Amino acid sequence: MLKKQMEQYIEDQMHDNNIELFQFEQDYAEKHQLLSSQVIAVEKSFHFQIIERCNKESEAVIQAENHDFLTGPVSFLKSHQEDFIYVEANDFGLVGVDAIALEFDDVFETYTALFGLRLQKKCGAAIKAYLDTHLQGDGAKYSVMFSGEDGLWDMNFALDFVEGFHESQSFEEVYELIYRFVFNLVEAVEEAQ
Structure with missing residues (x-):
């Protein structure tokens, strides 16, 4: 469930190879190879x-x-x-x-x-x-x-x-x-x- 949700989140939130992620989300995404090397993760805050x-x-x-x-x-x-x-x-x-x-x-x-x-x-x-x-x-x-x-x-x-x-x-x-x-x-x- 989480992996699918994370894939969808990355797809929905990606803007010009930038995405807002908390560090632990970024760690998870990297662990599961969900981010390409061109992606730049910036610190996330809740909305x-x-x-x-x-x-x-x-x-x-x-x-x-x-x-x-x-x-x-x-x-x-x-x-x-x-x-x-x-x-x-x-x-x-x-x-x-x-x-x-x-x-x-x-x-x-x-x-x-x-x-x-x-x-x-x-x-x-x-x-x-x-x-x-x-x-x-x-x-x-x-x-x-x-x-x-x-x-x-x-x-x-x-x-x-x-x-x-x-x-x-x-x-x-x-x-x-x-x-x-x-x-x-x-x-x-x-x-x-």
Whole structure:
């Protein structure tokens, strides 16, 4: 799945032999020989279509935010525990995700990422194995459940257990961290099949 998606992404995004890629995407593309030697990869940044601050209980939108909001620290959620941040970015589609919600879980006192992951039901064991291996520390929290209704894995995991996470990071940095984590998860699941 990831290899096909990456091939399509490169084809769609190529402009005059230039393409925006995160370093880990470029590494993947080179590993699978998806880039010609004439291609120049430039550092990618997300282009968010929707950025909303929402109420956890009602899921009502409190305010639509602009990109500047995402330059602020994710610790905003700790001081606004009744809120969650919902974003959509076309770039997430590469790994089978449409949108990601971030919240601070006041029960476990962790920052949590929530999203649907478009992978087949048979991938459940590989997904859980990846999470068991790559979430660092005692008491690493996650939940994965397949929804036959929409054909997605409903996922959430505590960012506090992801290598490189710190609450002083900006939302933008955290979304990149989540995306890289999910990219690596999808790559590992693909290789396990």
